Amino acid sequence: MTTPAAQESVATRVVLILLTAALLIILLVLPLVVVLAEAFRKGIPAALATLSDPDSLTSIRLTLTVAAISVPLNTVFGVSAAWCISRFRFPGRGALVTLIELPFSVSPVISGLVWVLLFGINGWLGTFMDRAGLQIIFALPGLVLATVFVTFPFVARTLIPLMQEQDASEEEAAITLGATGWQMFSRVTLPNIRWGLIYGVLLCNARAMGEFGAVAVVSGHIRGQTMTMPLQVEALFNDYDWVGAFTIASLLALLALATLAVKAALEWRLGRRGSMH
Amino acid sequence: MNVEMRGLTKSFGPTPALNAVDLSVSNGEFLAILGPSGSGKTSLLRVLAGLEFAESGTIVIGGRAMEGVPARERGVGFVFQNYALFRHMTVARNIAFGLEIRPRRLRPRAHEIRDRVASLLDLMGIGDLGGRYPDQLSGGQRQRVALARALAIEPALLLLDEPFGALDAKVRKTLRVWLKDLHDRIGLTSIFVTHDQAEAMEMADRVAVMQAGRIEQVDTPDCLYAEPASAFVHEFLGEAIRLDCLVADGVARFPGLPSAVLPTACRPGAAIALIRPYEIGFIVRPGPAHVVSVHANGPLKRVRLLIGGVGIEVLSPAEGWTPVVGENCDLELSKARVYPV
Numbered sequence: 001m002t003t004p005a006a007q008e009s010v011a012t013r014v015v016l017i018l019l020t021a022a023l024l025i026i027l028l029v030l031p032l033v034v035v036l037a038e039a040f041r042k043g044i045p046a047a048l049a050t051l052s053d054p055d056s057l058t059s060i061r062l063t064l065t066v067a068a069i070s071v072p073l074n075t076v077f078g079v080s081a082a083w084c085i086s087r088f089r090f091p092g093r094g095a096l097v098t099l100i101e102l103p104f105s106v107s108p109v110i111s112g113l114v115w116v117l118l119f120g121i122n123g124w125l126g127t128f129m130d131r132a133g134l135q136i137i138f139a140l141p142g143l144v145l146a147t148v149f150v151t152f153p154f155v156a157r158t159l160i161p162l163m164q165e166q167d168a169s170e171e172e173a174a175i176t177l178g179a180t181g182w183q184m185f186s187r188v189t190l191p192n193i194r195w196g197l198i199y200g201v202l203l204c205n206a207r208a209m210g211e212f213g214a215v216a217v218v219s220g221h222i223r224g225q226t227m228t229m230p231l232q233v234e235a236l237f238n239d240y241d242w243v244g245a246f247t248i249a250s251l252l253a254l255l256a257l258a259t260l261a262v263k264a265a266l267e268w269r270l271g272r273r274g275s276m277h
Numbered sequence: 278m279n280v281e282m283r284g285l286t287k288s289f290g291p292t293p294a295l296n297a298v299d300l301s302v303s304n305g306e307f308l309a310i311l312g313p314s315g316s317g318k319t320s321l322l323r324v325l326a327g328l329e330f331a332e333s334g335t336i337v338i339g340g341r342a343m344e345g346v347p348a349r350e351r352g353v354g355f356v357f358q359n360y361a362l363f364r365h366m367t368v369a370r371n372i373a374f375g376l377e378i379r380p381r382r383l384r385p386r387a388h389e390i391r392d393r394v395a396s397l398l399d400l401m402g403i404g405d406l407g408g409r410y411p412d413q414l415s416g417g418q419r420q421r422v423a424l425a426r427a428l429a430i431e432p433a434l435l436l437l438d439e440p441f442g443a444l445d446a447k448v449r450k451t452l453r454v455w456l457k458d459l460h461d462r463i464g465l466t467s468i469f470v471t472h473d474q475a476e477a478m479e480m481a482d483r484v485a486v487m488q489a490g491r492i493e494q495v496d497t498p499d500c501l502y503a504e505p506a507s508a509f510v511h512e513f514l515g516e517a518i519r520l521d522c523l524v525a526d527g528v529a530r531f532p533g534l535p536s537a538v539l540p541t542a543c544r545p546g547a548a549i550a551l552i553r554p555y556e557i558g559f560i561v562r563p564g565p566a567h568v569v570s571v572h573a574n575g576p577l578k579r580v581r582l583l584i585g586g587v588g589i590e591v592l593s594p595a596e597g598w599t600p601v602v603g604e605n606c607d608l609e610l611s612k613a614r615v616y617p618v
Contacts, residue, residue, distance in 0.1 A: 172348075
């Protein structure tokens, strides 16, 4: 049987492949190379000096902390939301689906600004928080809130279609066999959605570490205190510290690559056991 | 275990899924719930299992009222239409699931679970499939695994939703015999839902015919066939010829055809007469039935007739009088069952 693809002439195929490769190189590989090359332009010691700078170290620690809080939160939220939407019929279900996607359609700057308006010193709840001695804006809680908001849709969005496609009958079977809600979830639901979940969590993580706009608004740019890695990159860049900026940028890129590597490793390990789903 | 259902009512929006359903199943019985799609039969099964809840009515299983008892505590085995096997577990793990999730003090020892799984696999005739995954099995094998998984928890009651719905005709035939035989061996009270009347009649001790959320009749297959309680049951259980008639003084009058004396009382007025194609007799004299064609079909002849412009098909024994194509004859309708409109 000849597929339509096989009917294309060799020339067309070569041109298409070259075009794709060129686009990949220009759009993905080249920027990565530039980032790394700029970081090491003045040699490895200069790059390492940036990394031992206390402000940079703080930004790395802060980014990892924010991600370590936001990603688990959004994993729980995302799984719960996907569960609700795919397993129950209730009024307002359609509205909930739209609401979950809201952070995708709202500019990240707005996503940051809402928290300032809510918890800022002149915000709706600002005075109350101030009196309670809780600092939200220009502090870690604000950064986490903004990041959670921006990265909320990733897990839910990847799971909803998956769980809608797998109907509830396996879960019902588990219940009739005597499973408690938690046993059903951990032994039946979770293994069935694990690929989608891993994918959603990784996307969520990548965005949580890389988020700039929303975080920039709530951070207040206090050096050595509320600067996450993307903010630190911008600050160093504005200071004409090119090596510093690109070193942090390289580190961010490496974190992204590490995320991809983790995903590939997990797929490989889980794929060896049992059938792939 | 005995099962008692009283006045079960449930609706999805304005349409009743169950409408005051009363049904008793005795210990060890194999009961079929038969009905067209949308008749509420699957809803009834799900309500019994506790996967859905009736708005009113009571269920008692083995003397225990099921009100407020969650599905996982009912001890009811459920075989789903699509089998719902856990796709990421092997066949053996699927079957062991109900035992492995028990709290420690109720859980059999690991080797006991292994033995139980092995004996269930043997009982199902799939002893060598324990290590496979569901997507490596045929439809018939999956059904046996689903059954083994439901039986592993030693349920008080076994429910099967369209157990043969997803199988091809040939496998269905063999599995029917096998399942009936299995039921007779283990004697577990079982209820299965089907839309296939042949399946229900062949396998069940008794059949409950459902329509629009109501139970129209519950009876043994023989009684159901001999004395259908309503026109719906009569037509659902097999081919029937439908004739309009007028009932007066215990006699059904058919326009242009000989009248039939009714064996049981029927309200006077317009009525529907139903008669099976092989219950119609021929009377050798000129009459309103025009013979269109005659086909020999094994021990029976298939005779196509036109009565007043309406075509009907009659089955008549191969021996005896043979209608002649193109001629007219009269019909004998005394075996017709008459239902008021």
